[in-house]
Amino acid sequence: xxxxxxxxxxxxxxxxxxxxxxxxxxxxxxxxxxxxxxxxxxxxxxxxxxxxxxxxxxxxxxxxxxxxxxxxxxxxxxxxxxxxxxxxxxxxxxxxxxxxxxxxxxxxxxxxxxxxxxxxxxxxxxxxxxxxxxxxxxxxxxxxxxxxxxxxxxxxxxxxxxxxxxxxxxxxxxxxxxxxxxxxxxxxxxxxxxxxxxxxxxxxxxxxxxxxxxxxxxxxxxxxxxxxxxxxxx
Amino acid sequence: xxxxxxxxxxxxxxxxxxxxxxxxxxxxxxxxxxxxxxxxxxxxxxxxxxxxxxxxxxxxxxxxxxxxxxxxxxxxxxxxxxxxxxxxxxxxxxxxxxxxxxxxxxxxxxxxxxxxxxxxxxxxxxxxxxxxxxxxxxxxxxxxxxxxxxxxxxxxxx
Numbered sequence: 001x002x003x004x005x006x007x008x009x010x011x012x013x014x015x016x017x018x019x020x021x022x023x024x025x026x027x028x029x030x031x032x033x034x035x036x037x038x039x040x041x042x043x044x045x046x047x048x049x050x051x052x053x054x055x056x057x058x059x060x061x062x063x064x065x066x067x068x069x070x071x072x073x074x075x076x077x078x079x080x081x082x083x084x085x086x087x088x089x090x091x092x093x094x095x096x097x098x099x100x101x102x103x104x105x106x107x108x109x110x111x112x113x114x115x116x117x118x119x120x121x122x123x124x125x126x127x128x129x130x131x132x133x134x135x136x137x138x139x140x141x142x143x144x145x146x147x148x149x150x151x152x153x154x155x156x157x158x159x160x161x162x163x164x165x166x167x168x169x170x171x172x173x174x175x176x177x178x179x180x181x182x183x184x185x186x187x188x189x190x191x192x193x194x195x196x197x198x199x200x201x202x203x204x205x206x207x208x209x210x211x212x213x214x215x216x217x218x219x220x221x222x223x224x225x226x227x228x229x230x231x232x233x234x
Numbered sequence: 235x236x237x238x239x240x241x242x243x244x245x246x247x248x249x250x251x252x253x254x255x256x257x258x259x260x261x262x263x264x265x266x267x268x269x270x271x272x273x274x275x276x277x278x279x280x281x282x283x284x285x286x287x288x289x290x291x292x293x294x295x296x297x298x299x300x301x302x303x304x305x306x307x308x309x310x311x312x313x314x315x316x317x318x319x320x321x322x323x324x325x326x327x328x329x330x331x332x333x334x335x336x337x338x339x340x341x342x343x344x345x346x347x348x349x350x351x352x353x354x355x356x357x358x359x360x361x362x363x364x365x366x367x368x369x370x371x372x373x374x375x376x377x378x379x380x381x382x383x384x385x386x387x388x389x390x391x392x
Contacts, residue, residue: 171345179255
């Protein structure tokens with residue numbers, strides 16, 4: 001059975017604003033949700049997205065049966081991802097949706113969930129490959145394409161964050177220390193601290209250690225961490 | 235306060251907002267830091283000397299330093315295999331604020347909401363690379379007329 005929109009009687013076509021209904025296309029099965037149920041947009045996405053994918057799979061390239069009048073001016077003759085947007089917007093308009101019967105919903109959802117996982121895996125692999133080969137701009141374009149098609153899942157969102165161009169902001173003060181004196185100290189004492197981390201402040205050695213974490217902990221406990229500059233010496 | 239300015243006709247527009255001394259040729263053990271700058275990683279109280287490298291694809295933080303920054307990192311990506319000057323390493327990209335620090339009386343710091351590659355086994359120094367850091371930062375190096383007069387100017391774009 002294909003996902004359909006608005007194939008039942010006129011009395012069923014209009015629900016109170018905010019209601020979202022899913023009934024079978026023959027209008028013989030009770031709705032999946034009670035008439036008083038008002039789903040959130042997130043709920044609608046999670047419920048409807050699998051159905052949109054289902055529609056895409058079952059009717060690739062074939063327009064849905066949604067009459068334009070039910071879509072309130074939206075483009076009705078579209079399938080696939082656009083179908084999802086149509087569902088969500090219809091929900092806000094209070095238009096009911098006729099789709100698969102109760103018995104078909106769970107397999108549908110499972111199938112769609114598998115499809116989403118597979119698609120996400122493919123996307124992640126593509127992004128990773130692009131980044132590993134230094135094609136960061138292409139990876140950014142790829143992610144932009146996913147955002148445009150509403151396919152951003154949490155695993156993908158992390159990539160969107162780390163591949164975003166950096167943002168540079170001027171701060172209100174200068175917090176750099178006395179690099180000149182610290183540099184002078186480094187030139188004079190490099191030979192004595194080979195293989196160590198040193199912490200300097202105003203040209204004075206605060207401490208040294210082969211382990212940076214240990215040096216950090218020691219200075220913190222001594223209240224000397226603020227303003228210290230850490231350098232590793234070869 | 236020394237800053238750089240654009241000249242457009244008779245008008246001058248600030249080109250940089252901060253400046254600082256930089257270090258050249260420091261031996262960090264795993265190689266020479268040709269140009270090294272003073273920066274604050276995350277919100278650590280202490281500052282770090284990092285290699286400023288336009289030839290590096292990503293900024294890199296490793297080992298003990300990465301461990302201290304755990305609370306300041308954003309969520310990690312999956313593991314990546316990255317070719318570096320020290321060989322191929324597995325790492326993860328993470329968001330991190332990095333501050334370039336202005337010297338006293340030389341303007342103001344800049345904060346870069348950046349992305350760094352975290353490599354636990356990284357044998358090299360902290361690197362500030364192009365992607366995720368330098369690519370949106372305006373900066374210029376002035377080698378000075380004598381040793382120890384090197385200045386890096388930095389600011390926002392536009």
